[in-house]
Amino acid sequence: xxxxxxxxxxxxxxxxxxxxxxxxxxxxxxxxxxxxxxxxxxxxxxxxxxxxxxxxxxxxxxxxxxxxxxxxxxxxxxxxxxxxxxxxxxxxxxxxxxxxxxxxxxxxxxxxxxxxxxxxxxxxxxxxxxxxxxxxxxxxxxxxxxxxxxxxxxxxxxxxxxxxxxxxxxxxxxxxxxxxxxxxxxxxxxxxxxxxxxxxxxxxxxxxxxxxxxxxxxxxxxxxxxxxxxxxxxxxxxxxxxxxxxxxxxxxxxxxxxxxxxxxxxxxxxxxxxxxxxxxxxxxxxxxxxxxxxxxxxxxxxxxxxxxxxxxxxxxxxxxxxxxxxxxxxxxxxxxxxxxxxxxxxxxxxxxxxxxxxxxxxxxxxxxxxxxxxxxxxxxxxxxxxxxxxxxxxxx
Numbered sequence: 507x508x509x510x511x512x513x514x515x516x517x518x519x520x521x522x523x524x525x526x527x528x529x530x531x532x533x534x535x536x537x538x539x540x541x542x543x544x545x546x547x548x549x550x551x552x553x554x555x556x557x558x559x560x561x562x563x564x565x566x567x568x569x570x571x572x573x574x575x576x577x578x579x580x581x582x583x584x585x586x587x588x589x590x591x592x593x594x595x596x597x598x599x600x601x602x603x604x605x606x607x608x609x610x611x612x613x614x615x616x617x618x619x620x621x622x623x624x625x626x627x628x629x630x631x632x633x634x635x636x637x638x639x640x641x642x643x644x645x646x647x648x649x650x651x652x653x654x655x656x657x658x659x660x661x662x663x664x665x666x667x668x669x670x671x672x673x674x675x676x677x678x679x680x681x682x683x684x685x686x687x688x689x690x691x692x693x694x695x696x697x698x699x700x701x702x703x704x705x706x707x708x709x710x711x712x713x714x715x716x717x718x719x720x721x722x723x724x725x726x727x728x729x730x731x732x733x734x735x736x737x738x739x740x741x742x743x744x745x746x747x748x749x750x751x752x753x754x755x756x757x758x759x760x761x762x763x764x765x766x767x768x769x770x771x772x773x774x775x776x777x778x779x780x781x782x783x784x785x786x787x788x789x790x791x792x793x794x795x796x797x798x799x800x801x802x803x804x805x806x807x808x809x810x811x812x813x814x815x816x817x818x819x820x821x822x823x824x825x826x827x828x829x830x831x832x833x834x835x836x837x838x839x840x841x842x843x844x845x846x847x848x849x850x851x852x853x854x855x856x857x858x859x860x861x862x863x864x865x866x867x868x869x870x871x872x873x874x875x876x877x878x879x880x881x882x883x884x885x886x887x888x889x890x891x892x893x894x895x896x897x898x899x900x901x902x
Contacts, residue, residue, distance in 0.1 A: 590619035590626070597629045606636035617649065624650050624657030628664050635668045643668075659690055666698050675705040693724045704733060709741040731766050738763070739772040749780045756785050764789050767802050778808040784815055791822060798826075804835030807842035816846035834864035838872070845876055867893045 532547035570577075597612035613630035617623050631646035650661045662681045669678035679702045685695055696719055703712035716733050719725040738759060745751045756777065763769065770790055777783040787809035794803060806823060810816035820843040823836060830836050841857035844850075853876055861869045870893035877886035 586619050590616045590623065593619060594623070594626055594629070597626065597633070601629060601633055601636075604636070606633040609633035610637065610642070613646075624653035624660065627653070628657070628660055631664060632668065635671070659685065659688070663695065663698075666695075666702075670698060670701050670705075673705070675702050678702050679706065693719070693722060696722075696724065700733065704736070707740065709737040709744070712737045713741075727762070731768070734763055735766050735769045735772060738769055739776070742773050742776050745780075747780045749782050752777055752780045753782045753785055756782070765793070767793055767799055771802055771805055774805045774808045778811075781811060783808045784811045787815075787819070794826065798830060798833075800830075800833050800835035802835075803830075803833060804838050806836075806839040807846070810843060810846060813847055816843050819843055820847060832863060834860045834866075834869075837863065838866070838869055841869075841876075842872060845872070845879075850876065850880060865896065867896050870896065 534545050534547055534550040536543045536545070593612045593616035597609045597616055600606075600609035600612060610630050610633035613626045613633060617626035617630065620626060627646050627650035631643055631650060634640075634642040634646055647661065647665065650657055650664075662685050666678045666681040666685075669675070669681065678698065682695065682699050682702060696715055700712060700715045700719065703709075703715060712733060716725065716730045716737070720727065720730050742752060742755060745755060756773070759769075770786060770793060774783055774786055774790070777786055790802065790806060790809055793799065794806070803823075803826070806819060807816075810819040820840065823840050823843060826836055827833075827840065837856045837860035841853045841855075841860060844853035844856060854873070857869055857873050857876065860866075861873065870889045874886045874889035874893065877883070877889065
């Protein structure tokens with residue numbers, strides 16, 4: 507339909523021009539002494555239009571001829587870029603497939619074709635690292651560094667990540683420190699920093715990083731819990747028997763982190779050795795009331811530092827016994843609390859009941875200590891031997 511409209515329009519224009527030319531009887535007189543020429547106005551118009559078109563055509567041909575070298579250079583550049591893009595795509599695909607040798611080859615081609623591409627250099631470095639070729643890995647990292655600041659962040663992140671894979675945590679820490687000095691701070695970097703802090707035992711730094719990741723919702727509470735737990739326990743181990751420092755540290759732990767039962771189980775013995783486990787008593791009781799945990803109940807005896815506290819803890823534990831009559835952990839705690847309050851008969855009864863339900867080394871030792879106190883040497887020696895045999899059996 508559009509072609510028909512154009513055809514009709516052209517015919518109408520031709521008819522119009524022919525009608526105008528038919529009624530036009532003007533002429534043009536050209537005088538160049540001693541010559542003079544007289545031509546039809548219609549012919550002059552046709553010649554003028556034809557001349558303008560011819561000059562325009564000649565100028566375009568001349569311009570294109572002069573621009574030919576640059577156009578050829580542009581064509582070659584496009585062809586080279588296309589080759590580089592294709593090679594880079596192949597290198598990335600081969601890298602994800604685990605074909606490191608092919609990835610390195612394709613990345614080298616892309617780097618050469620693109621006359622130095624930081625992305626190609628980093629892909630080649632990753633492939634060389636996958637091949638455990640340290641020489642070429644260093645070489646390609648050097649090529650990436652030559653590309654200037656535009657690729658610096660990507661290069662440092664790559665170095666840090668690959669250093670962690672090689673367990674070169676000091677190198678990874680140095681690269682991440684460079685990124686921090688440059689003002690960079692993003693989730694992927696925080697993840698790497700958490701791995702480095704964990705490996706190097708930087709517990710306070712690990713706590714700070716994990717809390718940042720939780721804040722940015724880059725980790726769930728369940729994912730962060732093991733790292734937070736280990737950091738707290740190791741930091742409290744570093745504080746040793748400093749009662750004041752341990753008490754201050756415990757009180758500074760956020761309430762949501764104290765919901766981790768594994769953390770409470772891990773720090774109760776540490777706090778008991780320093781004489782401040784009573785601070786954890788309320789949290790331990792709260793956790794056990796919310797949801798029963800035999801392992802945590804087993805450590806409940808640590809929460810009593812004095813005889814009066816042991817009596818209070820014994821009262822609570824006996825109330826739990828009504829709901830958990832066959833819990834070995836609770837029976838063990840009851841036996842220990844009775845031993846603290848010098849209820850020897852009840853202590854023996856609870857500990858033997860716990861031993862019957864779940865034989866444990868510490869239960870044998872608790873009974874041995876009890877019998878030592880009661881000067882029942884033979885019974886004490888029997889439980890010492892049983893504890894030693896169980897330890898030896900566990901080692902085997």
